[in-house]
Amino acid sequence: MTEAWFSSESARLFSYLSGTPMGLEAALLAAGAFADADGQPGHVPRTLCSGCVVGLLFVVMRSAVARAYDEAELRRTVAADL
Secondary structure, eight states, X not given: OOOOSSOTTTGGGGGGGXXXXXXXXXXXXXXXXXXHHTTOOTHHHHHHHXXXXXXXXXXXXXXXXXXXXXXXXXXXXXXXXX
């Protein structure tokens, strides 16, 4: 087994990767696949791929969240007019 790129203790510090733009998400997924093929310990590819998955979910849910925000704003303005 090769030496790990980072320790399992520092893997939790990579949570900031979940807010990455789509271009970087593809790079994270590729890095996770490369880490898995390179024989890295399980926490390395899981951490890299999780940033990609969470970012992808954010992009998919963005329109639904924006629509819900617009509906709430409309309800607030209608209530203020009453």
